[in-house]
Amino acid sequence: MIYSPSYLAVGVFAFFVLIVLGISFYLGAKAKSASGYYAAHGEIPWFVNGIAFAGDYLSAASFLGICGMIAFYGYDGFLYSIGFLAGWIVALFVVAEPLKRMGKFTFADALDSKFHSKGIKLSAAISTLVVSIFYLIPQMVGAGALIKPLLGLESYQGVILVGVIVILIVVTAGMVSTTWVQFIKGALLVLFCTILTGMILQRGLTSQSAQGNRAIKRITKGELSKIPGSEVLAESGGWKGKPYIRTRDKSTGVLSIWSDRGGETGDVVAEFALGTPLEAMTSVDYVNETQYVTTKNGRKWVNGKPQGKGEGETDFYAVGSIKFLSSSETGEKRDSTGPVGPLGFFQEIQDSVIYTWASEKITEDDGSITIVYFPKATTGKSLLLPGGSPTFADLRKDTLFGK
């Protein structure tokens, strides 16, 4: 997707960065010893330290990663947040008291004071670095992904920008400034996420029929072949055997890809007169519209046209829609739910059918690569159960090993 920078976003970002750097340089003047630099003299108030830990937790992994996983796979994304939390439980109940008894603030110090072994100290240091690197990689990816829509920069520019700022903050004042920065971040995140949640609940859920022509097109194969001015292309090359049908508009040459993946909730499968024998009923097959991007010779084509904002160019449209909400108590179809509470929100999701999107990569004969993003109608019920994601898909089968 092409993003254009918003000046308000840039302004807020720059303001925040300046404040944080300012605090960092000010506190940097105060750190006078190694214990001050690396463990903040042990002088950070407990409340600040606690919120700072919460800020660590609310990093790109949770804020972007878990939200993204839930958006794609439903409940399985939620499992990650529980898993992360269980780690904190271990830290509190199992590690905290012995660590305090030894009077040390870090795990490496504690091991060293107990065993006085250079080998243990080295492996503690190495394992800390390894874990940190693995944790940093998704954080930096998240930074790049976040900066892109915010400031309009490329992903790698965002990574460099955030990396430089963070290094500056940490290097100038060590643990003291890092903790205060994390405290500010944690407090801001909790505050704004609460506000966002309130706003989402206030808005309620709206089904796609209320979205006019941005509703996902789902048409029968019969209708597909009858679209004026378009022809159905034969399968060729990388498309053979894949559940897609391609059509091309004869006048503009624009290629459309339709996803042919069988029935969905809400399909009108057949209309027949009473008394029609079973053999005479013809099944009706539907296809969904898709979005796709083709990369050919370094250029990107989205949905058949070059990617861009100019004349004759197009870009991805935003996705995430509800196919239908459940009917109201009187049996009428509803377009929107109105404001809901947190429990009501889950109830509504459970009762509705939602379009989730997945993707598939196809290599064409001429070497270009097409990624097709196709919608699947998923019941809210199945989204709210474990086993929705590819990682945990074996859960829903009955094999013992899979589980």
Place this chain on the structure above:
Amino acid sequence: MKPSPDGPAESPADHVDEHLDLSARNSRTGLWLFAVYLAAYVVFVVMAAYAPGTMGQPTPLGPNVAIVYGFGLIFGAVLLAMVYMFLCKRNADQFDREGGGR
């Protein structure tokens, strides 16, 4: 903790003999609470793997068991942390009454 030049700082480790009993009690409390949470967590995972039907059952609260149990684990963790704080404080009061901390 007093800020100090590079070198060993005075730390609670210097008083370890006096407070060992209290610390051991706190550790034990912590391990018990950990066991409680671990049990709840294991039940959750086993249910998710072997009783997916139960996970889908609606609860009186509205959302299904999976959601309620999941959020229960999250709020339960906060609750257990507060219980731990309360129990450690009780341990400390008991320790003082028994004449510890000379």
